[in-house]
Amino acid sequence: xxxxxxxxxxxxxxxxxTLRHYHQIGLLEPDRIGSNGYxxxxxxxxxxxxxxxxxxxxxxxxxxxxxxxxxxQSRDSEITALCSHLEQLxxxxxxxxxxxxxxxxxxxxxxxxxxxxxxVMLEGFNDRYRDEVVTRWGHEAxxxxxxxxxxxxxxxxxxxxxxSEQLLARWAELARExxxxxxxxxxxxxxxxxxxxxxxxxxxxxxxxPVQSAAMIRGMAAMYETNPDFHESxxxxxxxxxxxxxLRIHTAQxxxxxxxx
Numbered sequence: 420x421x422x423x424x425x426x427x428x429x430x431x432x433x434x435x436x437t438l439r440h441y442h443q444i445g446l447l448e449p450d451r452i453g454s455n456g457y458x459x460x461x462x463x464x465x466x467x468x469x470x471x472x473x474x475x476x477x478x479x480x481x482x483x484x485x486x487x488x489x490x491x492q493s494r495d496s497e498i499t500a501l502c503s504h505l506e507q508l509x510x511x512x513x514x515x516x517x518x519x520x521x522x523x524x525x526x527x528x529x530x531x532x533x534x535x536x537x538x539v540m541l542e543g544f545n546d547r548y549r550d551e552v553v554t555r556w557g558h559e560a561x562x563x564x565x566x567x568x569x570x571x572x573x574x575x576x577x578x579x580x581x582x583s584e585q586l587l588a589r590w591a592e593l594a595r596e597x598x599x600x601x602x603x604x605x606x607x608x609x610x611x612x613x614x615x616x617x618x619x620x621x622x623x624x625x626x627x628x629p630v631q632s633a634a635m636i637r638g639m640a641a642m643y644e645t646n647p648d649f650h651e652s653x654x655x656x657x658x659x660x661x662x663x664x665x666l667r668i669h670t671a672q673x674x675x676x677x678x679x680x
Contacts, residue, residue: 421461431468433472438458447468450463450464470488516569560621564621588654593661594661598661600665600668609665609668624636633670637666644663
């Protein structure tokens with residue numbers, strides 16, 4: 420049994436122009452072309468068209484569909500192409516969700532009659548330190564934490580920032596009190612600081628890996644000591660150094676406990 424362009428298009432629910440385009444780009448060849456110039460499609464072509472339409476509904480590009488359905492490749496290639504396309508769609512979804520969150524934040528502020536807080540809406544959780552985060556812990560860690568941040572409402576972002584400011588303010592207070600990094604007060608606050616890290620997706624501390632968590636915290640401690648931006652955030656260089664030293668001690672003790680069981 421064979422179908423003409425018109426007959427196949429009618430059965431498949433597509434236009435004849437689409438079938439002719441698929442032929443022109445080599446995606447779907449007719450079984451034969453008659454002396455009258457008509458294209459005729461048999462069962463094999465119809466089966467291939469069915470797979471093309473299925474993949475097309477996923478939004479996959481025609482060039483990718485052609486590669487996935489190449490006769491020299493196995494069905495595994497189609498599966499691989501679908502997996503790759505799914506990953507691409509998820510990446511696009513994440514970007515769209517971030518944009519939606521930003522618009523929602525702006526809309527909420529406008530409806531309440533207030534001016535949007537641009538630093539909250541446009542700056543991610545760790546945008547300022549993007550290069551250092553990516554270098555130390557990878558792009559996935561940065562994206563996970565930023566996605567988590569942008570998924571928060573303005574009120575949630577403000578509460579988190581207030582908590583963060585209180586966390587740093589306590590280090591400044593301890594520094595003014597001349598607390599020692601190994602002392603009970605500093606170690607208690609170091610535990611609070613580590614718990615704060617654990618709330619942030621993308622960090623090894625959040626993932627619960629004690630070895631990688633220790634490496635991350637040591638890296639953060641180094642940044643606290645050397646980066647002037649952190650000195651300002653902590654209220655003084657002394658407070659940042661106290662936090663760094665206390666975190667190292669706390670981390671070393673926890674890691675030793677984990678290793679020794």
